[in-house]
Amino acid sequence: MPKPDIEKRSGIPAEIRADETGVKVSGYAAVFNQEADIGGYFREVILPGAFRKALGSNDVPFLINHAGLPLARTRSGTLKLTEDSHGLKIETELDASDPDVQRIVPKMKRGDLDKMSFAFRATVQRWDDTQDPPLRTVEEVELFDVSVVTDPAYDGTSIALRSLDEARKEGRRQHNAAAFARRKAEAEARFRNII
Template sequence: MSTATDFEVRACAVGLSLRSSDGVLKLEGYASTFDAYDYGPFREQIAPGAFRNALASAPDVVLNMNHGRAGSGLPLARTGSGRLRLAEDANGLLVSADLDPDDADCALLASKLRSGALSAMSFAFKDAIDSWSPDGTLRTIRSLSLDGGDVSVVANPANPATSVALRSRARALAPHSRPTAGAVGPDSLQLAQEQLILLRAGRAGR
């Protein structure tokens, strides 16, 4: 069974819209794009095809406000019911949902969107398979799973979940042998910085 710590979370502030049609609220937006973005001490991007492959298995995904695994999310739609639809297009992970305006949570979402209090989308994924640029500054996620995750409308496109990516980057940068004791150079300074970041991330997650 998956837990909250299995998931990485990313946000995107692109193309979020809500309109009313035939008594239904139509939500559309991108939970992610293929553009590279800054993520802590490095940059990251999702490779085209990663979402298409993830969606081929018909994953169970819900639409939330501010995610749901900490008990604070409000589930608004689900892929299993057909009211939430996810697709990969040329830009990224496109989200479209049919929301019930009589649902108090959906009405709340509509109010927050119209006021600008909510302005971005985010998605949760797990089981990422990635690769790194030779200098360790760019992580490319080539495969991932959306099953059991969610897409969410969020207040800020900020991402508090850093530990998985940081551990992966530290492994990519780790040398095959230890530096000479007492030696101080670019590699040892970089590794020390990585270890400090990881230590802080571990403490924050407790």
């Protein structure tokens, strides 16, 4: 079961080819600079470079619907993740003799299981709460997995709402701190003029 603050985004079609050597899956788990509606709570844009740090440090598995045993993973070299100008690209060749792969290949060929997704936590983000709905710009993420999924819907809406609430609280804290600093500076300026 995923941790409560891990978000999932999905809905990008994958390219799936099966031949005698294996099942090749490629596509984009995330696309940069495209605005997405996150359950009506807010909009989100992922910036180029958001995955750079995660790709250099995290072992990322390739899963089905963000669960179960890995079909491939970066640590073993069976999953290749790269960031290009379009987004987070995945490439893997699944083992045709793996029973889990044999179970899903017909579903993938029919298009029943053909969308890409990624599970992440935003570690650097900006919020523009002046728009309705607010806009979150994701600059850096911690990446937990990439998955082929059946349901392209955003399933992290309660997490998304908590993210929005936390961002609003942080915005209020920053606004109050700035207002306090401004009042303090004005008071010091008035005091200096009096003396």
